[in-house]
Amino acid sequence: MADDKSNAAAYWKSNVRTITGCLIVWALVSYGFAILLRPLLSGIPIGGTDLGFWFAQQGSILTFIGLIFFYAWKMNKLDEKYGLGE
Amino acid sequence: MSQFAINLLFVGGSFALYIGIAIWSRAGSTKDFYVAGGGVHPITNGMATAADWMSAASFISMAGLLASGGYANSSFLMGWTGGYVILAMLLAPYLRKFGKFTVPDFIGDRFYSSTARLVAVVCLVVASVTYVIGQMTGAGVAFSRFLEVSNTWGIWIAATIVFLYAVFGGMKGITYTQVAQYVVLIIAYTIPAVFIAMQLTGNPIPMFGMFSTHSESGVPLLAKLSEVLVELGFRDYTADVDNKLNMVLFTLSLMIGTAGLPHVIIRFFTVPKVADARWSAGWALVFIALLYLTAPAVASMARLNLLTTVYPEAAGQVENYEEAMAEPILYENRPEWFRTWEDTGLITFNDLNNDGRIQLYNDANPAFADTAAERGWAGNELVVNNDILVLANPEIANLPGWVIGLVAAGGIAAALSTAAGLLLAISSAISHDLIKKTINPNITEKGEMLAARISMAGAILLATYLGLNPPGFAAQTVALAFGIAAASLFPALMMGIFSKRINSKGAVAGMLAGLISTLLYIFTYLGWLFIPGTNMLPNTPDNWIAGISPLSFGAIGAMINFAVAFAVSSVTEEPPQEIQDLVESVRYPKGAGGAVDH
Numbered sequence: 001m002a003d004d005k006s007n008a009a010a011y012w013k014s015n016v017r018t019i020t021g022c023l024i025v026w027a028l029v030s031y032g033f034a035i036l037l038r039p040l041l042s043g044i045p046i047g048g049t050d051l052g053f054w055f056a057q058q059g060s061i062l063t064f065i066g067l068i069f070f071y072a073w074k075m076n077k078l079d080e081k082y083g084l085g086e
Numbered sequence: 087m088s089q090f091a092i093n094l095l096f097v098g099g100s101f102a103l104y105i106g107i108a109i110w111s112r113a114g115s116t117k118d119f120y121v122a123g124g125g126v127h128p129i130t131n132g133m134a135t136a137a138d139w140m141s142a143a144s145f146i147s148m149a150g151l152l153a154s155g156g157y158a159n160s161s162f163l164m165g166w167t168g169g170y171v172i173l174a175m176l177l178a179p180y181l182r183k184f185g186k187f188t189v190p191d192f193i194g195d196r197f198y199s200s201t202a203r204l205v206a207v208v209c210l211v212v213a214s215v216t217y218v219i220g221q222m223t224g225a226g227v228a229f230s231r232f233l234e235v236s237n238t239w240g241i242w243i244a245a246t247i248v249f250l251y252a253v254f255g256g257m258k259g260i261t262y263t264q265v266a267q268y269v270v271l272i273i274a275y276t277i278p279a280v281f282i283a284m285q286l287t288g289n290p291i292p293m294f295g296m297f298s299t300h301s302e303s304g305v306p307l308l309a310k311l312s313e314v315l316v317e318l319g320f321r322d323y324t325a326d327v328d329n330k331l332n333m334v335l336f337t338l339s340l341m342i343g344t345a346g347l348p349h350v351i352i353r354f355f356t357v358p359k360v361a362d363a364r365w366s367a368g369w370a371l372v373f374i375a376l377l378y379l380t381a382p383a384v385a386s387m388a389r390l391n392l393l394t395t396v397y398p399e400a401a402g403q404v405e406n407y408e409e410a411m412a413e414p415i416l417y418e419n420r421p422e423w424f425r426t427w428e429d430t431g432l433i434t435f436n437d438l439n440n441d442g443r444i445q446l447y448n449d450a451n452p453a454f455a456d457t458a459a460e461r462g463w464a465g466n467e468l469v470v471n472n473d474i475l476v477l478a479n480p481e482i483a484n485l486p487g488w489v490i491g492l493v494a495a496g497g498i499a500a501a502l503s504t505a506a507g508l509l510l511a512i513s514s515a516i517s518h519d520l521i522k523k524t525i526n527p528n529i530t531e532k533g534e535m536l537a538a539r540i541s542m543a544g545a546i547l548l549a550t551y552l553g554l555n556p557p558g559f560a561a562q563t564v565a566l567a568f569g570i571a572a573a574s575l576f577p578a579l580m581m582g583i584f585s586k587r588i589n590s591k592g593a594v595a596g597m598l599a600g601l602i603s604t605l606l607y608i609f610t611y612l613g614w615l616f617i618p619g620t621n622m623l624p625n626t627p628d629n630w631i632a633g634i635s636p637l638s639f640g641a642i643g644a645m646i647n648f649a650v651a652f653a654v655s656s657v658t659e660e661p662p663q664e665i666q667d668l669v670e671s672v673r674y675p676k677g678a679g680g681a682v683d684h
Binding site for chain 1: 152157160163164167168170171172174175176179293296297298305306307308309310312324326330333334337338359360361364365367368371372375378379382670673674675676677
């Protein structure tokens with residue numbers, strides 16, 4: 001029982017760590033590159049405008065898709081590793 | 087065949103398809119009615135979620151708002167997609183493991199309190215009804231155009247159809263119908279965009295065309311658009327915003343609102359396994375992104391097309407804009423699409439300087455007033471409702487009649503599918519959570535279904551009534567619904583999973599604080615219950631507290647919710663042991679059964 005508990009706790013810890021990492025990227029591309037850091041990226045031109053604009057209208061959406069699939073893949077591996085899958 | 091007949095054919099044909107599917111897979115039991123029997127593949131579910139999600143706001147209204155706001159309205163794009171990241175990681179898998187049907191079910195059980203359940207029902211109904219108002223606004227625009235009736239009639243017709251459709255379907259019918267609706271919707275959105283991208287840039291893929299060279303002038307499309315806009319006193323399309331705080335908060339509101347909206351969450355109860363809930367969220371976002379990556383292209387291209395329709399000389403390589411702007415088109419030479427949209431009252435022309443020409447410019451810009459006066463312009467003469475942009479897009483670009491019919495069918499599919507999903511969430515909250523779990527536990531299955539249908543009828547009447555005088559364009563009204571969901575439901579759901587310490591008192595106090603603060607802020611600027619003229623302060627940036635718009639307040643409301651819930655929980659007792667064990671169990675996929683019957 002004690003083993004089960006520490007195993008489950010370790011699984012939850014890895015999950016929370018994965019989520020934290022993904023959410024840092026999520027915030028960086030949207031609130032960062034697309035909004036707050038846009039002036040810093042203004043030197044990088046892309047199709048008549050700058051990189052920040054691209055992140056605001058397309059780049060962040062593409063990143064979001066990548067993040068969700070990465071998370072689903074990573075969690076499947078964690079489910080297996082800790083024997084907590086269905 | 088006349089355009090009217092073509093529209094009727096496309097809209098009628100797509101309807102026959104949806105209704106056919108709905109009848110073929112009609113819901114037999116209450117379980118089918120709410121969650122489609124729990125046996126839906128992640129890709130199918132993703133597609134249905136995307137149809138459910140992409141409403142009139144996304145299909146009809148969003149590109150218009152992007153076109154009018156440029157970069158500043160990018161929040162809609164990021165907010166309505168970024169929410170899926172939060173949903174996939176912070177809510178969907180755990181709520182699937184928990185295995186109940188509705189959002190109030192989770193809140194009621196996790197916070198072991200029927201008060202919490204009741205408060206969740208109230209939050210859900212307020213957010214969903216606001217959302218349906220936005221749908222009715224959008225559907226009204228679509229119906230008024232394709233049936234060639236007034237906007238008011240359009241809204242009533244839309245209400246009748248949504249009602250019939252949602253009442254007979256239920257979730258099982260809706261899942262497969264929504265797959266069909268997604269297909270109609272995405273084809274309808276993409277085809278005109280591809281044609282227009284080809285015409286303007288020679289690149290058939292709109293998302294790339296947007297960032298390539300405008301064929302007629304030889305400069306990048308976005309640069310050309312900004313040039314023309316600035317010459318007419320408008321903001322540069324790609325200009326940065328001054329109020330970054332508001333943009334951040336607005337994006338955040340839309341994101342967490344997405345994760346807190348009951349009709350989206352309910353979708354993740356219908357997949358067979360916890361792992362599928364994660365994949366489903368990913369697939370949903372892929373299908374949503376197909377439209378969301380095209381929308382900014384449609385927005386920029388349609389705006390340019392509109393401007394060059396009015397100022398044909400400004401389209402090519404322009405040495406001197408002063409000359410190019412001197413001769414806008416004569417009103418009597420206006421294109422056909424212009425005339426048809428005038429009939430709906432959504433385009434209006436008023437020849438202020440009596441020269442018989444259409445002057446379209448920004449007369450609210452004091453820095454441009456002198457230039458306008460020099461040109462002999464007496465004010466902006468053309469008002470184009472933002473919500474018509476996508477529907478008028480194929481006509482503006484002179485595309486064949488069948489494309490126009492297809493777009494009408496797509497816009498109506500988008501409004502219908504979302505309105506039906508929302509009505510279902512409202513009716514299940516009332517019949518299942520309020521009546522069966524709280525008021526009358528002995529109600530029969532038949533009685534429960536009847537209550538569900540009556541509450542749908544009530545919700546749609548209310549939303550239609552308010553939709554006749556909407557608090558904003560479809561997408562803005564919908565954004566308010568997100569703010570409400572963000573401030574009330576999302577924090578309670580997230581804390582219920584990630585903290586064992588939050589107790590019933592904390593959750594109830596938090597939800598109420600979030601909901602009430604957000605509603606007060608919204609109603610102060612937009613009128614009590616959105617009734618025009620009852621607002622306490624004018625809805626302008628000078629009056630907003632710290633420059634935060636009512637659309638953005640949901641993020642602040644959510645912070646208030648979190649803070650109050652933590653504060654109240656920390657001074658009151660810990661939740662009982664069995665609740666802490668329940669929280670523990672939702673965190674691990676192991677042992678998830680099908681959605682539990684009730």
